[in-house]
Amino acid sequence: MKNASAPSCRHSPRTPAFEVYTKRELDRIAPLMRLPEERRFEIRVVAEVLPFRVNRYVVEELIDWSAPFADPMFILTFPQREMLPDDAFSRMTDLLRADAPRHEVEALARELRAELNPHPAGQREMNVPEIEDQRLEGMQHKYAETLLFFPSQGQVCHSYCTFCFRWAQFVGDKALRFASSETELLYRYLARNTGISDLLVTGGDPMVMKTRHLRRYLEPLLDPGAFEHVQTVRIGTKALTYWPYRFLTDPDADDLLRLMDGLVRAGRHVAVMAHFNHWRELEPEATQRAIGRIRSTGAVIRCQGPLLARINDDARTWARMWKAQVSLGMVPYYMFVERDTGARRFFEVPLARAWRICRDAMKSVSGLARTARGPSMSAGPGKVEIQGVAEVAGEKVFVLRFLQGRNAAWVQRPFFAAYDERATWLDDLKPAFGAEKFFFEDEYRAMLAQCSTESPLPN
Numbered sequence: 001m002k003n004a005s006a007p008s009c010r011h012s013p014r015t016p017a018f019e020v021y022t023k024r025e026l027d028r029i030a031p032l033m034r035l036p037e038e039r040r041f042e043i044r045v046v047a048e049v050l051p052f053r054v055n056r057y058v059v060e061e062l063i064d065w066s067a068p069f070a071d072p073m074f075i076l077t078f079p080q081r082e083m084l085p086d087d088a089f090s091r092m093t094d095l096l097r098a099d100a101p102r103h104e105v106e107a108l109a110r111e112l113r114a115e116l117n118p119h120p121a122g123q124r125e126m127n128v129p130e131i132e133d134q135r136l137e138g139m140q141h142k143y144a145e146t147l148l149f150f151p152s153q154g155q156v157c158h159s160y161c162t163f164c165f166r167w168a169q170f171v172g173d174k175a176l177r178f179a180s181s182e183t184e185l186l187y188r189y190l191a192r193n194t195g196i197s198d199l200l201v202t203g204g205d206p207m208v209m210k211t212r213h214l215r216r217y218l219e220p221l222l223d224p225g226a227f228e229h230v231q232t233v234r235i236g237t238k239a240l241t242y243w244p245y246r247f248l249t250d251p252d253a254d255d256l257l258r259l260m261d262g263l264v265r266a267g268r269h270v271a272v273m274a275h276f277n278h279w280r281e282l283e284p285e286a287t288q289r290a291i292g293r294i295r296s297t298g299a300v301i302r303c304q305g306p307l308l309a310r311i312n313d314d315a316r317t318w319a320r321m322w323k324a325q326v327s328l329g330m331v332p333y334y335m336f337v338e339r340d341t342g343a344r345r346f347f348e349v350p351l352a353r354a355w356r357i358c359r360d361a362m363k364s365v366s367g368l369a370r371t372a373r374g375p376s377m378s379a380g381p382g383k384v385e386i387q388g389v390a391e392v393a394g395e396k397v398f399v400l401r402f403l404q405g406r407n408a409a410w411v412q413r414p415f416f417a418a419y420d421e422r423a424t425w426l427d428d429l430k431p432a433f434g435a436e437k438f439f440f441e442d443e444y445r446a447m448l449a450q451c452s453t454e455s456p457l458p459n
């Protein structure tokens with residue numbers, strides 16, 4: 001490999017122990033115990049419904065405990081009362097205060113989760129591919145050129161984000177999980193679908209896996225002559241924030257970097273799809289060293305994350321984050337709109353405001369930091385970007401385009417929605433100019449109808 005064995009990493013002055021706290025260990029989080037009892041109880045109530053997991057590094061190194069309720073890293077990882085609808089919060093509060101038996105608490109939690117749209121954008125119904133009538137449950141194939149693979153060992157994260165759109169995978173309900181350990185099926189599917197150029201290994205966070213597992217999944221791609229159509233290996237992760245030591249001092253960190261290096265040498269484009277929500281995440285020295293090590297393999301780090309109320313809903317935060325990403329050698333890639341699931345009510349930002357934040361942030365950075373796309377909604381029909389607000393023929397409209405579409409023919413085609421200051425998602429929008437429907441609606445409905453009985457995509 002090139003420089004992935006940089007000596008400074010092994011001799012870090014201080015590598016913290018990796019220790020995880022879940023809802024059962026809330027009382028072991030020392031700084032949390034200094035907060036008022038009522039606030040701690042609220043955290044407990046919400047953590048019965050939405051997933052909670054945080055590690056000691058995040059608690060001790062990233063969170064500002066002098067003002068936690070205004071701190072983006074605290075809000076990013078600790079549940080808050082307003083993340084649940086009032087009625088749901090009251091019902092769970094009553095059960096816990098009454099010291100109800102565990103099975104009652106869990107039954108209510110399941111009921112409340114089902115009301116939070118656990119599988120947005122038709123991912124269960126429409127995206128699961130098939131091979132010889134066998135559903136490949138650990139994969140999603142929504143866009144023709146990209147296959148998502150959910151390795152079963154990578155379906156947790158080093159910490160959980162309170163806004164996560166994949167939260168349903170973390171609540172212990174197997175019916176809600178995507179996961180696969182089927183390497184053989186993965187490569188059979190890839191062999192039959194030569195239009196797939198990108199394999200996205202995702203989770204959870206695949207970086208929680210031991211390198212030997214990741215290597216087993218990716219081994220066939222180390223051969224430059226095999227699966228030549230798979231040009232890109234993407235790895236989705238937030239480990240650079242939540243556990244940068246994954247790339248520094250974990251026992252198999254060097255082996256992980258050798259794997260990335262090997263994939264690059266085999267001619268694959270290796271893209272680490274890093275998830276960042278705030279410039280604070282880029283400040284730790286360990287994160288910066290980890291970024292340097294990944295880049296030394298030839299992998300490219302592309303940065304993405306949603307726009308979130310209370311965490312990053314102002315232009316200055318995004319501009320500062322994008323600038324920091326570029327100065328560390330990474331590529332700003334996506335600003336997402338918070339998806340219509342889980343704790344969305346707490347985090348959502350109206351589309352009109354999201355666009356203004358994006359535009360104002362873009363205005364204050366150089367061209368190299370303007371590579372991010374968005375604000376973009378990962379909706380059922382595809383990824384829809386808000387390109388702007390304009391007045392056309394006397395009507396104020398959103399100008400939209402598909403960055404990705406279930407039908408590739410939709411991609412890049414501009415379309416228009418009536419301006420609505422309060423809309424927060426594609427479903428809230430109405431077509432502009434008095435049209436009855438958007439151009440893609442009939443075809444999308446037909447796809448939905450077909451997928452209720454058939455395989456979503458040809459294999």
Ligand code: SF4
Pocket residue numbers: 156157159160161164165166167203204205237238275
């Ligand atoms: S790291 Fe990613 S998958 Fe894990 S909780 Fe956060 S957003 Fe979700």
